[in-house]
Amino acid sequence: MTSNATDAPHRALRLGVAGPVGTGKSSTIASLCRVLAGEMSIGVITNDIYTDEDARFLRSEGVLPQERIRAVETGACPHTAIRDDVTMNLLAVEDLERDFSPLDLVLVESGGDNLTATFSPALVDAQLFVLDVAGGGDVARKGGPGIARADLLVVNKIDLGEHVDVDVEQMLADARAARDGRPVLGVSRKRPETVEALAGWVRELQAAFTGGGHEPVDPGPMAPHSHADGTVHQHG
Numbered sequence: 001m002t003s004n005a006t007d008a009p010h011r012a013l014r015l016g017v018a019g020p021v022g023t024g025k026s027s028t029i030a031s032l033c034r035v036l037a038g039e040m041s042i043g044v045i046t047n048d049i050y051t052d053e054d055a056r057f058l059r060s061e062g063v064l065p066q067e068r069i070r071a072v073e074t075g076a077c078p079h080t081a082i083r084d085d086v087t088m089n090l091l092a093v094e095d096l097e098r099d100f101s102p103l104d105l106v107l108v109e110s111g112g113d114n115l116t117a118t119f120s121p122a123l124v125d126a127q128l129f130v131l132d133v134a135g136g137g138d139v140a141r142k143g144g145p146g147i148a149r150a151d152l153l154v155v156n157k158i159d160l161g162e163h164v165d166v167d168v169e170q171m172l173a174d175a176r177a178a179r180d181g182r183p184v185l186g187v188s189r190k191r192p193e194t195v196e197a198l199a200g201w202v203r204e205l206q207a208a209f210t211g212g213g214h215e216p217v218d219p220g221p222m223a224p225h226s227h228a229d230g231t232v233h234q235h236g
C-alpha cells in the first residue's frame with residue numbers, strides 16, 4: 001500500500017458481527033466475502049465457546065483462502081473476549097493483518113448466545129447486529145444495545161416471513177423505530193439484491209474509514225445475563 005500524508009488509518013477496517021445464536025452471522029459473513037473478496041482483501045476471525053465450528057463452516061464455503069479464516073476459542077463466556085478483555089481477539093486480528101498485509105477488511109464474528117452482545121470499540125471500528133425473522137416478529141421491539149445502537153441492524157432470513165407468520169415489513173418498521181434513524185436492512189441470502197445492499201453498506205463504511213471519516217461508536221455495555229451454569233454476571 002502506498003503511504004500518504006493524511007491522517008487516514010493504515011490498517012484494515014475491523015467490523016464486528018454479533019447477534020443471537022443461529023440468526024445467520026456466519027452466513028452473513030460468507031455472503032459478504034462472496035461479494036466483496038474480488039474487490040478488497042479480507043480476513044475473518046470467528047469466536048466460538050468451545051470449538052472452531054464457525055471457522056470450519058466458512059472454510060468449507062470456500063469464500064476466502066482457508067488461511068484467511070481463523071478461530072478464537074473463548075471458553076466460558078463468549079462476551080468477555082469481545083467486550084471486557086479483547087486481548088485474544090486483538091492478537092488474532094493483528095496476526096491476520098501482519099500475515100496478509102495490506103488487508104482492507106477484517107470481519108470478527110462474536111460467539112452468539114443472547115440479545116445483549118456488543119463489541120468493545122477497542123476491538124472493532126464498527127459493528128452490525130444480526131436478528132432473524134425466524135426468531136419472531138417482536139424481537140426487534142425488545143431492544144438492547146446491539147438492536148438499538150449497532151452501526152447496522154440486519155433483519156436476516158426475510159425469505160422465511162410467510163413460513164413463520166411474521167410480517168417482515170412490520171418487523172423492519174419496528175426495528176427502525178427502535179433505532180432512532182440508524183440503518184436497518186432486511187436480508188436473505190436467497191435474494192441477491194439484499195445481499196448486494198448489505199455489501200454496499202460495508203463498501204461505503206470501508207471507504208469512509210480509509211478516508212479518515214468514520215467515528216467508532218460504542219453501542220453500550222451488555223445487560224447482566226446468565227449462562228448454562230445459571231450464574232448471572234455483567235460486563236463493564
Ligand SMILES: Nc1nc2c(ncn2[C@@H]2O[C@H](COP(=O)(O)OP(=O)(O)OP(=O)(O)O)[C@@H](O)[C@H]2O)c(=O)[nH]1
Pocket residue numbers: 019020021022023024025026027028054111112156157158159160187188189190
Ligand atoms: N432461509 C434462510 N436461512 C438462512 C439464511 N441465512 C442463514 N440461514 C440458515 O440459518 C442457520 C444458521 O445460520 P448461521 O449462519 O450458522 O447462524 P449463526 O448466527 O452464525 O449461528 P451460531 O454461530 O451458531 O450462533 C443455517 O441453517 C443457515 O443455513 C437466510 O437468509 N435464509
